[in-house]
Amino acid sequence: MKENGRILIVDDDNYVMLSIRILLEQHYTDVRGINNPLQIESAFSENHYDVVILDMNFKAGETEGRDGLRFLNQIKELSPTTSVIFITAYGEINLAIEAIKEGAFDFLVKPWQNEKLLSTVSAAFRLNRSAKEIEQLTSKQKVLNSILDAPFSDIIGESDAIKSVLSQIEKVAQTDANVLITGENGTGKELVARAIHRSSHRSQEVFLNVDMGAITETLFESELFGHVKGSFTDAKTDRTGKFEAANGGSLFLDELGNLGLPLQAKLLRVIQDQQVVPVGANDARDYNARLICATNANLSKMVNEGGFRQDLLFRINTIEIKLPALRERLEDIPLLADHFLARFKSKYGKKGLFIPDNIFKRLMKYDWPGNIRELQHTLERAVIMSDGKQLQVGDLAIGNTNQADSPQLASLNLEELEKWAIESAVKKHQGNISNAAAELGLSRGAMYRRMEKYEL
Template sequence: MSAYILILDDDADVATAAQLLLRRRYGQVATLSDPAGLPALLARAVPDVVLLDLNFTPGRINGAEGLALLDLLRAQAQPPAVIAMTAYADVPLAVEALKRGAGDFITKPWDNARLIAAVDQALARREAVRGGAAGAPELMGESRAMRELKGLIASVAPTEANVMVLGENGVGKELVARAIHAASRRAAGTLLAVDMGALPESTFESELFGHRKGSFTDARADRAGRFQAARGGSLFLDEIGNMPLAAQAKLLTALERREVTPIGADKPEAIDVRIISATNLEEERLFDPSVFRADLLFRLNTIVIRVPPLRERREDVPLLLRHYLKLYEAQYQRPARHIGAAALDALMRHDWPGNVRALRHACERAAILAQGAEYVISDFGLTTAQALPGASAASGTPGNVPAGVAVASASAADRAPGGTALAAMTGAPAANASAGGDLTLDAIERAAIAATLAQFNGNISHAAKTLGISRAALYRKLGKHGI
């Protein structure tokens, strides 16, 4: 995964340790020990993620210095994702950092897996926000389906009811959660997002409920959980359908009692959060007791909001195209172009299997690669045949897979003796070669990703795990290949 990470910490040993850990995974990792050098660094390039220490002057533990730097970072035109770091697990300070725009916080010394997971999630959140509208994501669309969705959000948001958001990958479930929080009585508090599918069972309680110093190996300091950190605000539980049943039972207990007990603590702590959850599972699967506990479901789905896929609101496609093309033309300093009539017609007829996310990435590609006086369909990485409604289903392969690339079924992957997921899902090269298919590495990778997503019904977490990459890396590859 390629990303620019900045570690801002006055302790050279801490910064170097984090740099060595992260450089192998993300590539460009810089360190800065003197906060005075931050403005000059930002003038050259804004990082994707900043690991920000909250205290720099020896003896100070109130975090004022770090919070001032956080304000500076969040004031950038395209602000980086910020992960606050402190050696003092002070819950009020962590909450204040989250309110000012930090996406997460970790305590030092950290667990390596926890730090990497925090950076992965920060990159995924920044990508979602950047794609929404350059720092101001919103639900766009004037179709009847979108008007009904916005009306439902307006009715539900001022209440304290728990909300479950359902929808396919890329429809904007997190944007719906943010819209609910922004219009709620808790808008002054933080909206803290947690990827439930990425939480290991072994650290589930620590991440959500917190722990006390010495409660287990490497618990070197008290740590607040996500329920405590989101106090007074909203907690967005994303990918809720991917939770193991054992973890579901623990979450249910917390919601029933409205309290959590940090690991190693003697007394429970009351919680004050509104729960917004989301999943891309088909709704009927949530009622399967082998997948999801019915008692937890009834705690979460007081209100159910179903976000329509883009193919059910095609009249919004021109508005979305104009928005994202304008955004990327400005970002990459490319000339403004109109969309040709034939291209617009084809784009409106396309089923957009990846929904708004796929459309956004297609617009980014078009803004970068277009050469003519107006945009044509090939600029968006599609052919006229691919733009036909139902083309994916007719061909028997996931949408946007190049012709001539074989896509194996799940059973074929299961039969592959000792092979990798990539090898199992790309079919026989000889057969493709004889058919004159595209056997470039990009085409093979694209087919493997599309097949894996199809195998898991679009579940990003499961597909990423099978492919051996992070969710954030998979999202980037989806954009790269226009899936």
């Protein structure tokens, strides 16, 4: 099956041009040849080309290859992501190497081997596609960033606790220091990570979010570091890992506490070296991504218990930002409730709905074990279930605010509390693991691991 790609051959030797064209037309849908490099601009005005195969010399007796370098620069100005491959005589190899420094992808020596030509074009084509994918992702990120007028628009609150967090974000955002965000599930760790990114000098670059709890051990290296074609059974094409894809921007590693020790060692090596080695590759590749990590686990305690590497902890928490639980910033509940009410009124077409004072008081008496995420879900359900112009107590479904009334919570053993919370969530959502995990602020992978731990 042919690749859906455009290849342009530029060579004043019609025999060379025709030979390459016949070979490539068996593998690519659109292959064009021109024998005059002055037609390059016209060719690009009509189409975008993934790969250009370019002769180094276009004048009889010319061996310096300066024409080739000049036209390379022209192509890069017309289309920065297009991969350029030079065709050169053996004696011009030093010049070809210089061309690679100027931005060429590779070079082929005359006479070439067809297998070598096909593999070189294939590699250049894949590089072009990866570059375009990252360019599209970056473009989308810029659009999203432009929508967010205020740097901390998603972080709502006026309490001293949240003001302290905003102050830390403002300071750390001006640096490239690695940041560790800690806090209970549902406290807004990803919002803080995005706020750091939007306030940094990397704000116009990509922000990539990786849920470490959802990545299986077998796919860990492929997902984060990438792989090359043929490195394992299902590796049918090259794949760019998250570290390289986030180049120039920020990489957010969520639920870091779920990583086992062997994977921690691999992650540590990459952070220390500032390089990744894709699965199946021999050469290391540099990356330049700002690392932001998050966890709801007590990593210091895990270090003491042998469950987390101390050297990795030192690497990821140059700065640690601890997010307060919602019960520690109760004065922010009215602002948060109004924010979620406005969102869900619009979503469900209940424009006149409001929250009366007695409902605000009830919201502020509840302990919110699921934090802001639980408050959000509670307000969404309340808006859906409401019949009148104001919310009623029955619309909230947050249970008794006095936790002592629940026999399951009589014990303060953390594992028993976690087991009870998981059982309750699964029961509440009638066995729907995705919904139960979302309410608890867990990924599906993390939820299944906890269910297995407690034999649920």
